Amino acid sequence: xxxxxxxxxxxxxxxxxxxxxxxxxxxxxxxxxxxxxxxxxxxxxxxxxxxxxxxxxxxxxxxxxxxxxxxxxxxxxxxxxxxxxxxxxxxxxxxxxxxxxxxxxxxxxxxxxxxxxxxxxxxxxxxxxxxxxxxxxxxxxxxxxxxxxxxxxxxxxxxxxxxxxxxxxxxxxxxxxxxxxxxxxxxxxxxxxxxxxxxxxxxxxxxxxxxxxxxxxxxxxxxxxxxxxxxxxxxxxxxxxxxxxxxxxxxxxxxxxxxxxxxxxxxxxxxxxxxxxxxxxxxxxxxxxxxxxxxxxxxxxxxxxxxxxxxxxxxxxxxxxxxxxxxxxxxxxxxxxxxxxxxxxxxxxxxxxxxxxxxxxxxxxxxxxxxxxxxxxxxxxxxxxxxxx
Amino acid sequence: xxxxxxxxxxxxxxxxxxxxxxxxxxxxxxxxxxxxxxxxxxxxxxxxxxxxxxxxxxxxxxxxxxxxxxxxxxxxxxxxxxxxxxxxxxxxxxxxxxxxxxxxxxxxxxxxxxxxxxxxxxxxxxxxxxxxxxxxxxxxxxxxxxxxxxxxxxxxxxxxxxxxxxxxxxxxxxxxxxxxxxxxxxxxxxxxxxxxxxxxxxxxxxxxxxxxxxxxxxxxxxxxxxxxxxxxxxxxxxxxxxxxxxxxxxxxxxxxxxxxxxxxxxxxxxxxxxxxxxxxxxxxxxxxxxxxxxxxxxxxxxxxxxxxxxxxxxxxxxxxxxxxxxxxxxxxxxxxxxxxxxxxxxxxxxxxxxxxxxxxxxxxxxxxxxxxxxxxxxxxxxxxxxxxx
Numbered sequence: 001x002x003x004x005x006x007x008x009x010x011x012x013x014x015x016x017x018x019x020x021x022x023x024x025x026x027x028x029x030x031x032x033x034x035x036x037x038x039x040x041x042x043x044x045x046x047x048x049x050x051x052x053x054x055x056x057x058x059x060x061x062x063x064x065x066x067x068x069x070x071x072x073x074x075x076x077x078x079x080x081x082x083x084x085x086x087x088x089x090x091x092x093x094x095x096x097x098x099x100x101x102x103x104x105x106x107x108x109x110x111x112x113x114x115x116x117x118x119x120x121x122x123x124x125x126x127x128x129x130x131x132x133x134x135x136x137x138x139x140x141x142x143x144x145x146x147x148x149x150x151x152x153x154x155x156x157x158x159x160x161x162x163x164x165x166x167x168x169x170x171x172x173x174x175x176x177x178x179x180x181x182x183x184x185x186x187x188x189x190x191x192x193x194x195x196x197x198x199x200x201x202x203x204x205x206x207x208x209x210x211x212x213x214x215x216x217x218x219x220x221x222x223x224x225x226x227x228x229x230x231x232x233x234x235x236x237x238x239x240x241x242x243x244x245x246x247x248x249x250x251x252x253x254x255x256x257x258x259x260x261x262x263x264x265x266x267x268x269x270x271x272x273x274x275x276x277x278x279x280x281x282x283x284x285x286x287x288x289x290x291x292x293x294x295x296x297x298x299x300x301x302x303x304x305x306x307x308x309x310x311x312x313x314x315x316x317x318x319x320x321x322x323x324x325x326x327x328x329x330x331x332x333x334x335x336x337x338x339x340x341x342x343x344x345x346x347x348x349x350x351x352x353x354x355x356x357x358x359x360x361x362x363x364x365x366x367x368x369x370x371x372x373x374x375x376x377x378x379x380x381x382x383x384x385x386x387x388x389x
Numbered sequence: 390x391x392x393x394x395x396x397x398x399x400x401x402x403x404x405x406x407x408x409x410x411x412x413x414x415x416x417x418x419x420x421x422x423x424x425x426x427x428x429x430x431x432x433x434x435x436x437x438x439x440x441x442x443x444x445x446x447x448x449x450x451x452x453x454x455x456x457x458x459x460x461x462x463x464x465x466x467x468x469x470x471x472x473x474x475x476x477x478x479x480x481x482x483x484x485x486x487x488x489x490x491x492x493x494x495x496x497x498x499x500x501x502x503x504x505x506x507x508x509x510x511x512x513x514x515x516x517x518x519x520x521x522x523x524x525x526x527x528x529x530x531x532x533x534x535x536x537x538x539x540x541x542x543x544x545x546x547x548x549x550x551x552x553x554x555x556x557x558x559x560x561x562x563x564x565x566x567x568x569x570x571x572x573x574x575x576x577x578x579x580x581x582x583x584x585x586x587x588x589x590x591x592x593x594x595x596x597x598x599x600x601x602x603x604x605x606x607x608x609x610x611x612x613x614x615x616x617x618x619x620x621x622x623x624x625x626x627x628x629x630x631x632x633x634x635x636x637x638x639x640x641x642x643x644x645x646x647x648x649x650x651x652x653x654x655x656x657x658x659x660x661x662x663x664x665x666x667x668x669x670x671x672x673x674x675x676x677x678x679x680x681x682x683x684x685x686x687x688x689x690x691x692x693x694x695x696x697x698x699x700x701x702x703x704x705x706x707x708x709x710x711x712x713x714x715x716x717x718x719x720x721x722x723x724x725x726x727x728x729x730x731x732x733x734x735x736x737x738x739x740x741x742x743x744x745x746x747x748x749x750x751x752x753x754x755x756x757x758x759x760x761x762x763x764x765x766x767x768x769x770x771x772x773x774x775x776x777x778x
Binding site: 094095096142146148156157158162190193194195239242258260261264267282286287288291378 | 483485531535537539541543544545546547549551576579580581582583584585587589591628630631647648649651652653654655656657671672675676677680705707716766767769773
């Protein structure tokens with residue numbers, strides 16, 4: 001998914017230029033990366049609309065297109081949406097609020113990450129890059145900057161720096177600068193060197209719900225009026241960060257939620273995610289489905305056909321990504337589950353920091369400039385993000 | 390050890406009021422907590438003096454007393470100090486610079502932490518507090534704010550919060566607010582709840598070197614002219630953060646160093662530190678002693694009589710401590726090995742945040758006020774610290 005609706009001006013700048021680049025790849029370069037602007041529809045209670053309005057004002061003042069819908073509009077456009085919760089006993093138990101309106105972002109949408117990765121891979125090979133598959137970077141090599149040849153170095157009185165990586169097949173790759181872009185595994189690589197990866201990781205889950213042709217869920221899936229594809233937008237429900245993604249070509253929905261307190265951080269996540277962090281059917285049944293069926297009653301009785309888990313990695317200080325350099329490294333991460341939608345801009349920041357250090361202006365796609373040091377830690381200067389998913 | 394010589398104005402404010410309180414306890418309340426202002430003597434090369442001078446100017450502008458010594462002064466006051474390194478082969482190998490001068494802080498010094506802890510313990514009991522020894526807080530209890538009684542809660546749609554701690558003896562202590570002040574073990578308690586402890590921990594080591602009566606090292610130990618106790622001050626050598634602490638009553642020195650890159654972070658440190666992180670004689674011999682004997686040749690041939698390891702825990706974002714509240718918790722930590730010297734002020738901040746939340750002015754000892762939210766993460770506003778030890 002991608003969106004330009006962020007409360008942080010930094011996130012908006014990074015995402016906006018990235019979305020423009022992806023759209024350029026899809027439309028102008030004619031490379032299919034699955035860009036499909038289905039829109040984000042943030043369904044909110046009266047209370048949420050009120051606490052969010054200054055954020056939305058700020059988005060509009062900064063060029064982010066936002067459409068405001070009232071409860072009546074939503075009732076007409078989405079017949080399957082239950083606006084009123086107060087009279088339902090289960091909803092009262094869950095403290096669910098009535099839907100009073102929504103903010104809609106038409107520049108937001110979905111893309112195909114595997115196609116996008118293939119596009120970058122091919123461009124990288126065109127530039128003369130080299131790729132290795134089937135070998136993990138197991139650890140960073142730390143060397144004395146001026147070696148003495150004495151056993152046990154680097155010593156306290158030596159400057160030392162990262163000089164490359166050791167691979168799982170026993171090989172080594174040495175480099176003047178090593179870029180670490182390892183997501184949830186950043187700490188596993190950096191902690192042994194005593195350099196902070198500034199990222200925390202936890203498990204997240206997705207569940208698919210079929211929307212068979214002719215069913216009420218299929219009608220919900222193909223709700224018209226929001227986007228050129230004629231589907232329901234990506235929905236954010238007013239409780240628990242429950243999200244609903246239409247997958248029209250597969251005749252199904254993908255649904256998930258946003259755990260906060262009571263979902264553990266994983267210091268060093270295992271690589272085999274499926275085996276070590278199996279998705280929990282009880283989480284769908286007891287946590288997600290009650291919210292889902294309350295706001296979208298067509299989901300009543302709908303169980304998940306497939307489910308999977310993944311890792312969500314973020315910078316918990318301000319929920320913004322970081323790029324920092326030093327000790328032979330450039331490290332990028334902390335993108336809070338919204339990495340793909342800032343990926344092109346962050347790639348340009350990494351490139352600029354690699355060439356010129358953190359004190360440099362980066363030209364993003366479309367020509368806007370961004371000061372790299374804002375994303376570092378020596379002179380970090382970013383606006384905290386409040387709209388997480 | 391305690392010092393008021395920090396590059397960060399926030400650290401100076403927190404430490405200054407704390408030192409004043411400890412001095413008040415020692416002098417006015419007549420409780421012996423071992424306060425002994427032996428001073429900190431930061432020995433520096435020409436280059437270091439130059440890059441530090443703006444920090445020292447700022448300290449003096451803010452009321453921190455600093456005495457500046459030139460190389461000639463130091464040579465006269467400390468006959469055992471080798472100012473010149475350039476002509477020594479071993480020093481050239483280690484890239485050691487000549488000592489060109491020093492900054493001396495007469496308000497800095499040492500105290501007896503076990504006596505200080507006893508003082509606070511007794512005051513706490515006087516106030517009606519209760520203490521439990523011999524039982525560890527093993528984990529935090531997370532409860533739904535409004536319980537339903539359903540198996541498996543808290544669910545995604547419930548608000549949940551920390552409601553107390555589980556003890557190693559199987560007991561539970563429930564509380565409206567739980568204060569976590571767990572140092573290097575903060576992550577072990579907080580990670581399972583998905584709340585970031587914002588701290589990283591690594592091993593640090595100390596080594597004792599005897600200074601037998603009549604020896605050259607004893608003469609160094611009892612160097613006059615710096616403090617009322619007639620001992621050498623606490624020394625910071627110009628390389629590797631090597632520190633030398635005089636322990637005159639035990640006729641020995643304590644020495645250590647500051648590891649940076651190439652000393653691993655420990656995600657969840659083991660409790661039995663001695664068994665799991667044994668001190669390394671090779672670290673003394675190959676890392677600390679070469680620097681020590683170069684600047685203080687009386688240490689030549691002096692091996693450690695005892696050695697031990699401990700854990701150093703800090704906030705790697707800005708090297709400043711934090712106090713934050715939320716989800717039933719108040720968390721204090723990240724004090725970067727200088728916790729004791731800010732302890733009284735941080736205790737007052739915790740007390741104020743517990744009573745009034747982060748948006749409150751805290752009265753420190755002596756009457757100065759400090760805004761608690763500066764140490765939180767929602768509105769963090771602190772000056773990064775550059776003088777770490």
